[in-house]
Every structure is written in structure tokens, then in C-alpha cells.
Amino acid sequence: MKSLLPFVRLMKSHLGWVVLGSTLGLLTLLSSIGLLALSGWFIAAAALAGVSLASAQAFNYLTPGAGVRAFAMVRTVGRYFERIATHEATFRLLAQLRVWFYQHLEPLNPARLKHYRSSDLLNRIISDINSLDNLYLRVISPTLIAVITSILVAGFLAWVSPMLGLLLLICLCVAGFLIPWLGYRLASGVGEAQVSATSQLRQRAITYVQGMSELHVYSALDSEHAKFVQEQKTLTDAQLRMSLISGLTSGMMAWVAGIATLLALIVAVNMVQAEVLAPAWLALIMFCVLASFEAVAPLPVAYQFLGKTRASAANLLEIAEQTSDIHFPDGSVEVVHPGVVSFKRVNFAYAERRVLDDFNMNVEAGERVAIMGHTGSGKSSLINILARFWEVQAGEVEVGGVNLRAYPESQLRDQFSVLSQPVQLFAGSVRDNLRLSGEDVSDEDMLDVLERLGLLDMLGSEGLQREVGEGGSKLSGGQRKRLGIARALLRNAPILILDEPTEGLDEATEKQVLEVVLTYRPTQTLLMITHHDLFLDRFDQVVRIGPQ
Numbered sequence: 032m033k034s035l036l037p038f039v040r041l042m043k044s045h046l047g048w049v050v051l052g053s054t055l056g057l058l059t060l061l062s063s064i065g066l067l068a069l070s071g072w073f074i075a076a077a078a079l080a081g082v083s084l085a086s087a088q089a090f091n092y093l094t095p096g097a098g099v100r101a102f103a104m105v106r107t108v109g110r111y112f113e114r115i116a117t118h119e120a121t122f123r124l125l126a127q128l129r130v131w132f133y134q135h136l137e138p139l140n141p142a143r144l145k146h147y148r149s150s151d152l153l154n155r156i157i158s159d160i161n162s163l164d165n166l167y168l169r170v171i172s173p174t175l176i177a178v179i180t181s182i183l184v185a186g187f188l189a190w191v192s193p194m195l196g197l198l199l200l201i202c203l204c205v206a207g208f209l210i211p212w213l214g215y216r217l218a219s220g221v222g223e224a225q226v227s228a229t230s231q232l233r234q235r236a237i238t239y240v241q242g243m244s245e246l247h248v249y250s251a252l253d254s255e256h257a258k259f260v261q262e263q264k265t266l267t268d269a270q271l272r273m274s275l276i277s278g279l280t281s282g283m284m285a286w287v288a289g290i291a292t293l294l295a296l297i298v299a300v301n302m303v304q305a306e307v308l309a310p311a312w313l314a315l316i317m318f319c320v321l322a323s324f325e326a327v328a329p330l331p332v333a334y335q336f337l338g339k340t341r342a343s344a345a346n347l348l349e350i351a352e353q354t355s356d357i358h359f360p361d362g363s364v365e366v367v368h369p370g371v372v373s374f375k376r377v378n379f380a381y382a383e384r385r386v387l388d389d390f391n392m393n394v395e396a397g398e399r400v401a402i403m404g405h406t407g408s409g410k411s412s413l414i415n416i417l418a419r420f421w422e423v424q425a426g427e428v429e430v431g432g433v434n435l436r437a438y439p440e441s442q443l444r445d446q447f448s449v450l451s452q453p454v455q456l457f458a459g460s461v462r463d464n465l466r467l468s469g470e471d472v473s474d475e476d477m478l479d480v481l482e483r484l485g486l487l488d489m490l491g492s493e494g495l496q497r498e499v500g501e502g503g504s505k506l507s508g509g510q511r512k513r514l515g516i517a518r519a520l521l522r523n524a525p526i527l528i529l530d531e532p533t534e535g536l537d538e539a540t541e542k543q544v545l546e547v548v549l550t551y552r553p554t555q556t557l558l559m560i561t562h563h564d565l566f567l568d569r570f571d572q573v574v575r576i577g578p579q
């Protein structure tokens with residue numbers, strides 16, 4: 032249960048709605064019980080009063096009639112507002128949970144998140160967070176309502192007869208504690224299996240859809256489909272077992288309610304025979320006992336799904352409790368020499384994989400540097416280091432004359448414009464993608480750089496509104512790359528880092544692109560990772576990484 036505590040604490044900020052929803056729920060339920068009990072008494076008492084003219088005339092129809100109407104109105108109006116309040120509370124809690132989760136996820140650098148697939152994270156954000164709406168709506172609020180209602184109704188019956196009160200309390204305890212506990216025990220493993228099966232199925236579905244063309248080409252659709260069906264079956268099996276448990280606990284609940292009513296009837300009939308209870312009270316007691324089970328009826332299902340809710344909570348906490356090992360200080364630093372980059376005796380490894388060993392590089396402001404080396408030698412790792420996605424194990428890295436570790440995050444990001452590999456484009460228009468380089472970038476600047484990179488034809492009649500598709504799927508590989516270069520060029524930062532900007536381009540386009548890269552911002556420092564030696568003579572330095 033410890034895993035649920037942080038989520039219970041989150042409710043504090045919406046305590047008003049939470050308390051209002053539960054109070055209205057309690058009021059509605061008590062009105063419902065009162066309505067049934069009073070109506071039962073009223074009909075029975077009126078019928079008995081009708082036996083003789085004198086008793087019929089003496090019978091007070093007005094007060095109980097008004098009571099029935101009052102209970103009916105409170106029940107109807109209460110139910111309406113209870114739904115509004117509990118849903119408002121639930122949606123507010125869900126919204127807060129999503130933001131809370133994202134706030135914990137966002138600072139985790141790629142080094143922390145590399146063990147998680149993006150589809151797994153997506154599943155946690157959607158499915159696991161949704162499961163947590165069970166906690167307030169189906170567990171906490173109904174439990175509170177059930178406890179208070181049981182005490183009040185059993186107390187009322189105890190006032191009529193202590194025996195009746197005790198009897199109802201015992202039956203409500205069986206229905207409200209024992210049966211939910213049984214449901215919880217039976218379903219605890221199944222709920223966890225359901226959470227895991229849902230996650231697996233969603234991950235499989237995402238991979239399946241994303242890799243559809245490859246699966247077609249390699250004729251692997253059937254085998255992938257078979258795995259998909261198997262995972263669907265695992266989920267359906269878990270759901271079926273959950274339904275069987277629900278059926279079992281609902282049946283037991285109806286059974287206990289029936290037994291309680293029968294026992295109450297026996298006690299009440301004896302009291303009527305002993306003339307300690309008016310006959311019309313028989314109906315009141317019967318309806319009161321029957322209706323009181325409405326309070327505990329939602330509990331077995333709620334507790335049955337508690338295992339699932341706990342598993343979801345554990346999934347979320349697993350991410351939320353991680354702390355980034357990379358800390359950015361607050362405040363600001365004075366960038367002494369904008370555009371300068373230096374690596375001094377740097378050692379760097381991904382876990383046990385050594386990449387840079389005693390690596391040195393000095394780049395002056397405005398210099399153009401080509402970074403070359405065999406594939407896998409660690410060229411792209413320089414970007415990971417400069418962006419502080421990963422930390423170096425030894426040595427010093429300075430940007431603008433300031434140690435990388437002294438930079439607040441946003442100030443560090445302001446030092447670079449980066450074209451990474453592969454280029455990440457977002458579903459949206461060309462303008463949306465270029466806008467990432469700065470809110471103040473004008474359409475004219477965008478069109479100018481696109482023209483220089485030979486991309487105007489790509490825009491067609493739609494211009495900057497041209498949609499690029501999911502990940503740039505509506506563009507060719509070369510267009511994607513050049514659009515990424517355009518975005519990097521448009522961002523006015525002291526240092527431009529391009530990771531293989533001309534990879535996959537034909538020679539003429541490669542020349543055109545390099546020309547733009549080398550002339551677009553003449554005073555900007557350029558670090559260009561490349562495998563090609565085209566235009567190397569126009570670079571101030573060539574840095575080679577790894578064995579030559």
C-alpha cells in the first residue's frame with residue numbers, strides 16, 4: 032500500500048472537491064436509504080390505518096408524504112451534483128498527476144531513460160495514470176461513505192433494537208470488509224498481470240504500426256501478428272479472470288444481503304408478536320436493511336482492482352523516484368568568450384564502453400572545425416557531452432570559457448544550435464518545424480534559407496504550410512536532412528554543431544549545402560561531424576577522433 036501514499040498526498044491540493052464529492056455521495060446514499068425505508072413504512076402504515084374509518088381519519092399522511100418527497104428530491108439533486116463534484120475532483124487529480132509525472136520525467140537525461148522504450152513511457156503516461164482514478168473515485172470515497180453509512184444505519188436500528196443493530200453491523204462488516212478482502216486477495220496477481228499485459232500489448236501495437244513497411248518488405252507480418260494475438264490473449268485471459276472474481280464477489284454480496292434481510296425479518300417479526308414494535312415498522316426495517324447494502328456494494332470491485340491500481344502506481348513511482356545524476360545550477364554565468372570550445376584530457380564511456388580516452392580539442396570563436404573518425408569512434412558522443420546528456424568521467428569541458436558544469440540549463444542550451452542524427456522532425460507544417468529555432472524567426476528568413484538549400488520546390492503551392500508528416504514521413508530523406516539543417520542555421524547561437532549534414536545527399540546538393548553552411552553566419556563557430564573530405568580546405572581545423 033506504500034506505493035499509493037504519494038498519490039493520496041496529491042489529493043491535498045483538491046481537497047475541497049474531494050470532500051464535497053464524498054459528502055454529496057454520503058447525503059445521496061442516506062437519502063436513498065431513507066426514501067426506501069420511509070416509503071415502506073408509509074405504505075404499510077397507511078394500509079393498516081385504512082382498516083377502520085377512525086384510524087384512517089387519525090392517520091397523518093402529510094408529514095411522512097413530505098418526508099418521502101424531501102428524500103426523493105435530495106437523492107435526485109444530490110446524485111446529480113455528486114457526479115459533477117466527484118468527476119471534477121477526478122479530472123483535476125488526473126490532470127495534476129499527468130503534470131506531476133511529466134515534471135519528474137522531463138529532467139531525466141537520456142542516460143537515465145535509455146532502459147525504457149518510448150512506447151513503455153507512453154503507456155505509463157496514459158494507462159497507468161488513468162488507472163489511478165480508481166483510487167479516489169472507486170476506493171477512498173466509497174470506503175468512507177460505506178463506513179459512515181454502516182455506522183449510522185446500524186446505530187439507527189440499534190436504537191430500535193440492539194439485536195437488529197448488531198445483526199446489521201455484522202452482515203455489513205462481512206459484505207464491506209470480508210468480501211472486498213477476498214476479492215483483493217484473489218485478484219492481486221491478476222490485476223498486476225493485467226497491467227503488464229496492457230503495457231506489452233500497447234508496446235507491441237506501436238512497434239507493429241511503426242514498423243509496418245519493414246514487416247511487409249521482410250514478409251514478417253504473420254509472425255508479428257501471431258505475437259500480437261498471443262499478447263491480446265494474455266490480456267483477455269486476465270480480464271476474464273477479473274470478471275469471474277467480480278461475478279463471485281457480487282454473488283456473495285447478494286447472498287449476504289439476502290441473509291441479513293431474512294435474519295432482520297425474523298427478529299422484527301418476533302418483536303411485532305411481542306408487541307414491542309408497531310407492525311408497519313416491519314417494512315421500514317426490511318427496506319432499511321436491504322438499502323444499506325447499497326453502501327458496501329461497490330467495495331468488492333473497487334478492492335479487486337486495487338492490485339491493478341497498485342501496480343500502476345508502482346510503474347509511475349519507478350520513474351518519478353529516479354533522480355537525474357546531472358544537475359544544472361540555478362542563476363546565470365558570464366560567458367567570457369562566446370563561441371570557444373575546449374576539451375582537456377577528457378575520458379568518456381557509456382557504462383562499460385570506453386569512447387574517448389585523453390581527448391583534447393581547442394576551438395576558437397568563429398573557427399570552422401571538421402570532426403572526422405571511423406564509424407563508432409565517438410564523434411556524435413561529443414554532442415551528448417556538450418549538451419550534458421551524458422557526463423564525462425575525467426577531464427574538463429569548457430564552452431565560452433566557462434566549465435560546462437557551471438551553466439544553468441537554459442543558458443547552456445543558448446550556446447548551441449544542433450543538427451543531430453537522425454534528424455527529428457515533428458508532425459506539422461514546415462513552418463512549425465522551423466519555428467523551433469526561435470519564435471522571432473520570420474517567414475522571410477525561413478524562405479531565404481530554404482531557397483539557399485534548394486528546398487523551395489519541396490514547398491509547392493502550400494508554401495510554409497506544407498505538412499511534413501509523422502517524423503517527416505512525407506519528405507524524402509534528403510529533404511528531411513536539409514530541413515533539419517535549415518532549422519539549425521536559423522537558430523542564432525554562438526556555436527553550430529552539425530552531425531553529418533550531407534550524409535545521403537548527391538554530390539551537387541552536398542556542395543550546395545556545404546556552401547550555405549560555411550557562409551550563412553560567418554562569425555559563428557562551426558563544429559561539423561563528417562565522413563567526407565569535400566571542402567576540407569575551407570575548414571580551420573580537422574580534428575580526428577579514435578584510431579586513424
Ligand SMILES: Nc1ncnc2c1ncn2[C@@H]1O[C@H](COP(=O)(O)OP(=O)(O)OP(=O)(O)O)[C@@H](O)[C@H]1O
Pocket residue numbers: 145381384386404405406407408409410411412413
Ligand atoms: N547511448 C549509448 N549507450 C551505449 N553505447 C553507446 C550509446 N551511444 C553510442 N554508443 C556507443 O559509443 C560508441 C561511439 O558512438 P558514436 O555515436 O559517438 O560514434 P560515431 O563516431 O558518431 O559513429 P558514426 O560515424 O557511425 O555515427 C559506439 O561504439 C556506440 O555503439
